[in-house]
Amino acid sequence: MLKPEMHLFIIWEFARNVQEKIIDDLKSTFEIVEIYDVKWSQDKFAHNLTRFYGTNLPPNSFKEVHCGKDRFLLIAIRDNNPTYESRETSHGPRQVNSKTFDKKQLYRSWTGGGHRVHATDTEKEFDHDMVLLIGKNSNSFKDEFEGKTWDGTFKPIAKDLEGSGGWNSIHQLIFVLNNTVNYIIMRNFESIPDEYTMKEHGDIDLLTDSPQNLQYILNAGKVFPEDHRVLHVTLINNEKVLFDIRFVGDEYYEKAWEEKLLEDKVMDSNGFYRPNDEDYFYSLLYHAAIHKKSIAKDYQERLPVLGQKIGVELNNDVFTNKQLLKDYMFEYMNKYDFSITKPIDISVYYNKEYL
Numbered sequence: 001m002l003k004p005e006m007h008l009f010i011i012w013e014f015a016r017n018v019q020e021k022i023i024d025d026l027k028s029t030f031e032i033v034e035i036y037d038v039k040w041s042q043d044k045f046a047h048n049l050t051r052f053y054g055t056n057l058p059p060n061s062f063k064e065v066h067c068g069k070d071r072f073l074l075i076a077i078r079d080n081n082p083t084y085e086s087r088e089t090s091h092g093p094r095q096v097n098s099k100t101f102d103k104k105q106l107y108r109s110w111t112g113g114g115h116r117v118h119a120t121d122t123e124k125e126f127d128h129d130m131v132l133l134i135g136k137n138s139n140s141f142k143d144e145f146e147g148k149t150w151d152g153t154f155k156p157i158a159k160d161l162e163g164s165g166g167w168n169s170i171h172q173l174i175f176v177l178n179n180t181v182n183y184i185i186m187r188n189f190e191s192i193p194d195e196y197t198m199k200e201h202g203d204i205d206l207l208t209d210s211p212q213n214l215q216y217i218l219n220a221g222k223v224f225p226e227d228h229r230v231l232h233v234t235l236i237n238n239e240k241v242l243f244d245i246r247f248v249g250d251e252y253y254e255k256a257w258e259e260k261l262l263e264d265k266v267m268d269s270n271g272f273y274r275p276n277d278e279d280y281f282y283s284l285l286y287h288a289a290i291h292k293k294s295i296a297k298d299y300q301e302r303l304p305v306l307g308q309k310i311g312v313e314l315n316n317d318v319f320t321n322k323q324l325l326k327d328y329m330f331e332y333m334n335k336y337d338f339s340i341t342k343p344i345d346i347s348v349y350y351n352k353e354y355l
Helices: 013-029 042-053 062-067 098-110 123-134 138-144 170-180 211-218 255-263 277-290 297-309 322-336
Strands: 005-011 031-039 072-079 084-089 092-097 117-119 155-158 183-185 204-208 231-236 239-247
Touching (some): 005 013, 005 098, 013 031, 042 062, 042 123, 072 098, 123 138, 211 231, 255 277
Parallel strands (some): 204 239
Antiparallel strands (some): 005 117, 084 092, 183 204
């Protein structure tokens, strides 16, 4: 038997005419934990929708016109006996919580069809949605509402999505990223969260398999208009902080290497996702050699230390002897059949001397 799960239902404005019927039906299958009556700012409603669904939904989009843009109900429920089965979804057949999925389809039929009722199919989706909506994940809810059920009142909230007006802190931003998107901070993260970046490196380098969604989650804007440029900016504690958003398939590293970096990621002791020690060492070595005209002094100091963590002793001449550096780099790359690739982002230096 699966462990109890947290899920949520959203009854958008134009479905609220049947909200009591939906609530009564939910009580027959699940435990209602809390119901929020949510108000988003009118001028930020479309942007909230865009960030929530991870797709561009400008003002007066079909979604907004179809669902309404006034107060909506957010219902947190506990499923004490979750059941997973295959269902046909907008992303094709998937294993989902069949009870929440089937209830969602039922309630949509009650509200004229379409998508005026939203529900989570997995607890991971609950984390994504609820963290954006009110800043809490499933663990937070389980701790706060253990043994408790809904008291019968609607809790009013006037609040846009987390980070809507900028982030209060790097801690808040990282917590949201951890619960919403597949990512790693690729390098130069040793000073985070005390400082956003190392002095020698002016931005935070991220890798993801969902770049547009990550941009929306960050609430970040592009610094340069060119399609190939990936530098973005967002506000943290009223300070502009720069992010490079690298993504699987951008040839910054070979696609299989980028996939491995994400698949084998680890949680850093400071609470964010990063490459494991081996991936970090070799991806940084590659970056220093391929993406730079010369290897920066701080990398020459750090790489031997990182190498020692995985049992690699760098020869003292490695940073002046290109063949020796290639030997270190290709011993690892050949192990996984990785190749050197030319980044799509033409602003990235491409050192052909190592080809």
